[in-house]
Amino acid sequence: MQTLYRNPRDRCLRGFILVAGAIVLAALTSAITTLAHAETAEAKGLAIAVETDKRDLGWGDAKAKLVMLLKNSQGQSAKRQMRMRLLEGKGDGDKSMIVFDWPKDIDGTALLTWSHKSGDDDQWLFLPALRRVKRISSSNKSGSFVGSEFSYEDLSSQEIEKYKYKWLRDEACGKQQCFVINRYPVDKRSGYTRQETWIDKTEYRIQKIDYYDRKNSKLKTLTFTNYKQYLGKYWRAHLLTMVNHQTGKSTALQWQEYKFRTGLRDGDFRRNALRRAR
Amino acid sequence: MVRGTAALVAAALIAALGLMQGAWAQASGDKPKDPFDGHLSVSGNVGLEGRLFTQSPVFSSQKRATVSLDGEVELVYRFENGDRFTFKPFGRLDSADEKRSHWDIREAAFLLRLPKDFELRAGVSKVFWGVAESNHLIDIINQTDGVESPDGEDKLGQPMVMLTLAKDWGTLDVFFLPWFRERTFPGRSGRLRPPLYIDTRKARYESKLEQRHPDFAIRFNKTIGKLDLDLAYFYGTSRDPALVPSLRPSTGEIVLVPFYPLIHQGSIAAQYTTGPWLLKFEGLYRHGQPDARGIRDDYVAAVAGFEYTFYSIFKSKSDLGVLMEVHYDQRGRNAVTPFQRDIFAGLRWTANDAEDTTLLFGVVQDIQEGGTRGIFVEASRRLSGHFKLELEARFFNTGNPKNIFYGLRRDDYVQAKLIYSF
DSSP states (O other): OGGHHHOHHHHHHHHHHHHHHHHHHHHHEEEEEEEHHHHHHOOOOHHHHHHHHHHTTTOOOEEEEEEEEEEESSSSSEEEEEEEEEEEOOOEEEEEEEEEEEEEEGOOOEEEEEEESSSEEEEEEEETTTEEEEEEOOOOOSBTTTTTSSSSSHHSSOOOOGEEEEEEEEEEEEEEEEEEEEEESSSSOOEEEEEEEEEEEETOOOOEEEEEETTOOOEEEEEEEEEEEEETTTEEEEEEEEEEEETOOOEEEEEEEEEOOOOOOGGGGGGGGGGGGO | HHHHHHHHHHHHHHHHHHHHHHHHHHHHHHHOOSSSSSSSEEEEEEEEEEEEEEEOOOOOTTTTTEEEEEEEEEEEOOOSSSEEEEEEOOOEEEESTTTTSEEEEEEEEEEEEOSSTTEEEEEOOOOOOOOSSSSSSSSSOOBOTTOTTTTTBBBOEEEEEEEEEEEEEEEEEEEEEOOOOOOOOTTOOOOSSOSSSSSSOOESSTTTTTOOOOEEEEEEEETTTTTEEEEEEEEEEEOOOEEEEEEEEEEEEEEEEEEEEEEEEEEEEEEEEEEEEEEEEEEEEEESOOOOOOOOEEEEEEEEEEEEESSGGGGSSSSEEEEEEEEEETTGGGGGTSSSSEEEEEEEOOOOSSTTTTEEEEEEEEESSSSSSEEEEEEEEEEESSSSEEEEEEEOOOOOTSSSSSGGOOOOOEEEEEEOOO
């Protein structure tokens, strides 16, 4: 009933308020979105990294066998075989013990790493012929790991604190939808300016990384395939392929016989444990 | 002859074990549940070495060129609970030196993992102490296998009971060493030996118990951030014999007879690792060791130095390490070591290629005698998954007949070694 007796002036006023409100609202919204946009690329990148990290918390410890195939540009290949023990860090980076099985001349050589969220990792090498444990420098982040296309920093434990982030775009990656973010290494001795990283939206698994060298030209591409889930939660890629665009060399890293929560503890990652690594 | 046959049989056994291991690994190709499972593992290597001395020998019985075959096999048996037994025999057959043709049990020991972070090692084993590269000053548990290489890095198996407690506050090792191993020396026709023949059959001891004298050692090791610290104490028969000239009544020949004194040794080793720097120190205090004059004054000795690595030199994958170490021995010219007042400088080139090519060049220069120095080059390169080639050259220089290098003055050599690993 009321609508029938509406005052025309009243109507006019209402109309004015509506229009003004709409304008204000539009202005506000655009201001907010602009503001949010300036903040979001970084915040969104970080949020994606945090979520990726969060989904991988609590795996505890693991053992696995690794096979590396190193290929040069002529297609000749060399093999590395190793076994690995891993312990999830509590408050700091993870600990790892790698023992080499192939080539035979380095059989029994073991590498113990205590990774840290900031600063250099602690690393000890066990030389079986001399039964010698040697503390080694870990500052060579960009150095090649056993002659492969993987550098030490590519293989070291990935901590949130090691990078700054920026969300770039969302796009399809194969059959899935991916976030694409840039990771900027904090460490000045990193071999990279940035790592363009594809992370799938459903499970937050890294699918691909493009590494850009210090001159910001594309150096390497790492693809993660053959993902399998463990303990109903943790996803692990079983084939990692690193291609060096500048040299034409590549390395395929296969993870085999992954086993989680095997009862490893701190005592298995001390200097004296290097002797019985094999 | 018997020794030669025994060594040949040993070499054949090692090769056969290698083949068996290969067959066994293929037969058990089914997926093990745990990558660290598998009870028996067999590995080892056989090396064929050729040495060419650049100068004619001092003694007519010595040779200009020698060929040598060596091999070792390591059997590790792992028990379900993580305990293990390691057996590692070694043997060498040398074309020239009957003393260099020898065999040794490098390891035959149980490693038991006990509750509360204790660990027990019992049997013949090997332990390395120290951080320096050019001389292993404080390393004392195992005796040097003196016929293997002039670098002294090869050691004889040492019978021991070693109890380890590894905690967050550090690692403590306590050693009981019930049997002493005598140092090996080159024979008459071997090169790289002093002018006088060392008669090891007549070795003398300070302790009436001789080789049965029980030796003890304790070692504490801790990592404090960038610092790795080792403190150790040893009491027992010195691994370094005093070589005493004596007359052999039967032949009238003057020979050197090893005398093994009882000593106390306190030692410290430290390494500070920061960025591309490794800063190293080893120091010891020893009581009871006779010097070159036979006087048993207490003394200190030390080595301090660094290793700095230039990474990815000339935009390549390779690294170049610069090494420098300064050696000091309080006894000076009366010390019975080539490292009494010396300076070591070296370069280590690592190609970081698929073949793991490395090259190490070093000079040990005497500070007190300008004309006394040792120069060496070591290079290695992998040829395949099983084969590796090692090249080595050593040059010794001294004009002083009293210097420990004097006996080696004509023993410069180049060596190539092909190693088959399985």
